[in-house]
Amino acid sequence: MADYDTHYQTEDLFGEPYPELIDFFKHYEPKGKLVDLGCGQGRNSISLARLGYKITGIDNSKVGIDQLYTTSKKEGLYVTGLVGDIYSFDSYQDFDIVLLDSMFHFEKRDIKRETNLIDKIAKRIIRNGLICICIQDTGQKRKILKDAFANSGIDFDILNDSTLTYNYEDKESGYKSKTKYCMYIVRKK
Ligand SMILES: C[S@@+](CC[C@H](N)C(=O)[O-])C[C@H]1O[C@@H](n2cnc3c(N)ncnc32)[C@H](O)[C@@H]1O
Structure with missing residues (x-):
């Protein structure tokens, strides 16, 4: 059983996507x-599929992937869901865009594994391919993220480097929080 299987008993646990992310992809072409x-x-995934992107979602939580499928089927969206480990994923040549939202934390014990994954994606994504990463904007995280791209030795255009506010609300307890996030979007030259 994956860590998030239990958390995902709560519907739409993380709430709405960042409006800035949706706005960027609404205007981006080609879809x-x-x-x-x-x-x-x-x-x-669901919001981007509604905009016309052809989505593959990967997660090690089967509960999450089942929910993704249920919603996308209801709306007839172009979405494929795979239960799997993102660190084993290797088919970057098949995609125009790679998105990772809230997947990197750069804690001491994780930093090498996470920056190695950024390096792998930077090297394997196709030319003109986009990488969009959203991370919590605290401490040195934004710098670590940018350094990981710089250290890959691959040239990218920076299309977006912005600060967002993530509004979280626990529907059961009514607890609300606002967290600063960084959205970084690059395109391989
Ligand atoms: C904080 S949530 C973010 C979910 C989604 N990206 C979003 O922003 O709404 C982290 C997600 O990553 C998944 N996850 C964590 N490590 C993973 C791994 N190694 N392979 C696949 N999925 C993983 C968890 O199951 C969880 O669904």
């Missing part, structure tokens, strides 16, 4: 094939 690594219940 290609996007892989959402760690898609969870499909907070971003």
Whole structure:
């Protein structure tokens, strides 16, 4: 049983996608094939499929992937869901866009594994492919993220480097929080 299986008993646990992320992808062309690594219940996948992107969502929570499928089937959206480990995923050549939202934390014990994954994606994504990463904007995280791209030795255009506010609400307890997030979107030259 994956860590998030229990958490996902709560519907739409993470709420709405960031309006800035949706706005960026609404205006971006072409609307290609996007892989959402760690898609969870499909907070971003579903909204992006509604915009016309062809989505593959990968998560190790079967509960999350089942919910993604249920919603996308109801609406007839172009969504494929795969239960799997994003660190084993290797088919970057099949996608125009790679999205990772709230997947990196850069804690001491994780930093090498996480920056190695950024390096792998940077190297394997196709030319003109987009990488969109959203992380909590605290401490050195934004710098670590940018350094990981710089250290890959691959040239990218930076299309977006912004600060967002993530509004979270626990529907059961009414608890609300606002967290600063960084959205970083690059395109391989
Ligand atoms: C904080 S949630 C973010 C979910 C989604 N990206 C969003 O922003 O709504 C982290 C997600 O990553 C998944 N996850 C964590 N490690 C994973 C791994 N190694 N492979 C696949 N999924 C993973 C969890 O099951 C969970 O759904």
